[in-house]
Amino acid sequence: MTTTTLAVLVPVLPFLGAVAGLLLGRTAPGFVRPLAVLPTLAAAALAVTVAVRQGGGAGGGKAALDAATQLTPTGSVPIDLALHIDGFAALVAVLVGVVASCVQIYSTGYLRGDARYSSYAALVSLFTSAMLLVVYSGDLMVLLVGWEIMGICSYFLVGHYWETPEARAASLKAFLVTKLGDVPFLIGLFALAADAGTFRITGVLRTVAEGGLDHPTLVALLLLAGVAGKSAQFPLHTWLPDAMAGPTPVSALIHAATMVAAGIYFIARLLPVFAASEAALVVLAVMAAVTMVGSGLAALAQDDIKRVLAYSTIGQLGYMSGALAVGDRSAAVFHLISHGAFKALLFLGAGVVIHAAGTNSLATMSRMRGLPRRIPDAYWTMTVALLALAAIPPFAGFFSKESVLVAAEHAALDESAAPGAAGWTVLCAGLLTALLTAAYATRLWLLAFRGHGAEAPDHGKQPVSMSAVLWVLALPSLGFGLTVGYLAEWFDGHSLAPNLTTSVLGTGAGLVGGLITYGCWRHTTALAARTPMGAVTMHPHTEPALTEAEAIGTHTATYGSISAADDPADPGRLLLGPLHRHAASGFHLDAVYHRLFVRPVLAAAELVRFLDREVVDTYVRGAGTGARWLGAAVRRAQTGNVQTYLSALLAGSVVLAIAAVLVAAGA
Numbered sequence: 001m002t003t004t005t006l007a008v009l010v011p012v013l014p015f016l017g018a019v020a021g022l023l024l025g026r027t028a029p030g031f032v033r034p035l036a037v038l039p040t041l042a043a044a045a046l047a048v049t050v051a052v053r054q055g056g057g058a059g060g061g062k063a064a065l066d067a068a069t070q071l072t073p074t075g076s077v078p079i080d081l082a083l084h085i086d087g088f089a090a091l092v093a094v095l096v097g098v099v100a101s102c103v104q105i106y107s108t109g110y111l112r113g114d115a116r117y118s119s120y121a122a123l124v125s126l127f128t129s130a131m132l133l134v135v136y137s138g139d140l141m142v143l144l145v146g147w148e149i150m151g152i153c154s155y156f157l158v159g160h161y162w163e164t165p166e167a168r169a170a171s172l173k174a175f176l177v178t179k180l181g182d183v184p185f186l187i188g189l190f191a192l193a194a195d196a197g198t199f200r201i202t203g204v205l206r207t208v209a210e211g212g213l214d215h216p217t218l219v220a221l222l223l224l225a226g227v228a229g230k231s232a233q234f235p236l237h238t239w240l241p242d243a244m245a246g247p248t249p250v251s252a253l254i255h256a257a258t259m260v261a262a263g264i265y266f267i268a269r270l271l272p273v274f275a276a277s278e279a280a281l282v283v284l285a286v287m288a289a290v291t292m293v294g295s296g297l298a299a300l301a302q303d304d305i306k307r308v309l310a311y312s313t314i315g316q317l318g319y320m321s322g323a324l325a326v327g328d329r330s331a332a333v334f335h336l337i338s339h340g341a342f343k344a345l346l347f348l349g350a351g352v353v354i355h356a357a358g359t360n361s362l363a364t365m366s367r368m369r370g371l372p373r374r375i376p377d378a379y380w381t382m383t384v385a386l387l388a389l390a391a392i393p394p395f396a397g398f399f400s401k402e403s404v405l406v407a408a409e410h411a412a413l414d415e416s417a418a419p420g421a422a423g424w425t426v427l428c429a430g431l432l433t434a435l436l437t438a439a440y441a442t443r444l445w446l447l448a449f450r451g452h453g454a455e456a457p458d459h460g461k462q463p464v465s466m467s468a469v470l471w472v473l474a475l476p477s478l479g480f481g482l483t484v485g486y487l488a489e490w491f492d493g494h495s496l497a498p499n500l501t502t503s504v505l506g507t508g509a510g511l512v513g514g515l516i517t518y519g520c521w522r523h524t525t526a527l528a529a530r531t532p533m534g535a536v537t538m539h540p541h542t543e544p545a546l547t548e549a550e551a552i553g554t555h556t557a558t559y560g561s562i563s564a565a566d567d568p569a570d571p572g573r574l575l576l577g578p579l580h581r582h583a584a585s586g587f588h589l590d591a592v593y594h595r596l597f598v599r600p601v602l603a604a605a606e607l608v609r610f611l612d613r614e615v616v617d618t619y620v621r622g623a624g625t626g627a628r629w630l631g632a633a634v635r636r637a638q639t640g641n642v643q644t645y646l647s648a649l650l651a652g653s654v655v656l657a658i659a660a661v662l663v664a665a666g667a
Helices: 003-024 029-054 088-111 118-137 140-158 165-196 201-209 218-228 238-246 247-255 258-268 271-275 278-299 305-325 329-357 376-389 396-413 422-451 464-490 501-529 546-560 569-582 589-637 642-664
Strands: 064-074 079-085
Touching: 003 029, 003 064, 003 079, 003 088, 003 118, 029 088, 029 118, 029 501, 079 088, 079 118, 079 140, 088 118, 088 247, 088 258, 088 329, 088 464, 088 501, 118 140, 118 201, 118 247, 118 258, 140 165, 140 218, 140 238, 140 247, 140 258, 165 201, 165 218, 165 238, 201 271, 218 258, 218 271, 218 278, 238 247, 238 464, 247 258, 247 305, 247 329, 258 271, 258 329, 271 278, 278 305, 278 422, 278 569, 305 329, 305 396, 305 422, 329 376, 329 396, 329 464, 376 396, 376 422, 396 422, 396 464, 396 501, 422 501, 422 569, 501 569
Parallel strands: none
Antiparallel strands: 064 079
16 A cells, blocks of 8 residues: 555544444444544554654655545635645654553443443544544645544543533533634634635645744734643643543543644644744743643642642643744654653553542542552552652653753753743753652652552452553653654654753752652651541542442541542642642632633623513514504404494594595695
């Protein structure tokens, strides 16, 4: 097969698997799991084949793969069904295929016995297909189709446990917030196509190179609004922590390879458009800095293990946005791929931990001992992933995060075309976030795996399908960074080698953050040993391993009741001090949005309801009442007496005659 044919099959196979899974889910349930796993695995294998054949695309000395056919004549700007596969697209597609395959395999064990598994698996396949369409698409309108399908799939997948109010609210919030960003995003795409005269990515980039954009700042800012929503960047990031109400494998997919990765990949694809406006780059740098630091502080105060990882994802996406703000898409995509591997591992490992502990609460886990012995696979692989997250060498996160800091340093020292202000903003925020990242990664590891108290419950052995994929993802988390030299041809031939200054500063910040957190944990653990068990309140498990009632009964009887808000064993309380309460609530941004947007919208809706009920309905009811009264009056006049009718006719004739005489006299 030609490379073009293979590339077309990559997004098509998961789509066909989704359709077949939906059609056969009820009639032939035995085929659901193979239809979920095999097409996704095949797509991953084909994506690897395409990447190897491309050999890095334009960056490796080969031309990027471009193929197109006109989708429909529009009469103005044409829309083409086009492929544009360079080194970045080839590698990101491999990431999507591998992570989606691991998620599908993991889900066969995690959601065993779930009555809605067939629809879940089909939606995951459709989600994967949509992201692959975004990655390979060479036309912005076709890319937009994949972009929107992902938003719809996320709504259903986040709300998979629709029986719970948290899941329903989270799915609706994710959908509305991302759609809020998509409105200016769509306007920006039309404005970009109007300036370039085409939706083709190659045509847009050619127009930018020739200086043909009339409004680069306006277009870039409109597109950034959509990226902020989809990739959970400040100020539209609030949907992502709440999306943890969905199944853990869905969280892994959204955070590692789809949805949030789409926005970063989009900017990387069209970076020259954003680089045409220094103002847009500075805005992106400030947005990235606020996102990084704010999410790092919030992660230190979360009790739910999945919310810690959610805020971690927001922070790492901030690193990627920061790399793009200083004009280095190679560093951004390198960190995107590296982060995808270890973040998928962290979420899937967290699913095993939740399954074993029967709770999402780190405070509760801190009162258990022996979890590492119950789940050794999750313990060791999550340790590797947390080291990668904390950017400790030689793990993958060190090399990718280092590439971002190097790019920021070059911009700060005016060694690149990016604004110096953007460089200094990203560099300072990146170093501070490195400290915070190591701090919350250390806190999570200590609370989850170094608990004190009663023995951890035994909920049975984890399915092999859940444990095996952890080791598959541990390999790139451990060794992906060591392949920097080989992968350079996929990254525009751009060197991603570490820099001594930023390596020392970044690693030093990470070590300081980890050591301080460990010291605080030793202190708080000693304090907790003197605190009565009943002084705190428990957070029950909401995943399918136990029912809520079983979880509450098990943990209240065994561990007492525990709450992160008052848990004296939490080092985050000591680290953040008075800031802890604000960080735990995400710095009250949801409350601000509720007052600024939700309340006015609800008030406007109430006003419309009042006007509809009291004004519009009054006219409708009045018309009916008037007709009824008129009918009643006419009915009363129908007496059946002929003399009455003749008298009325005579009186009417007299009145008409008098009126005629008066009119004639007046004339």
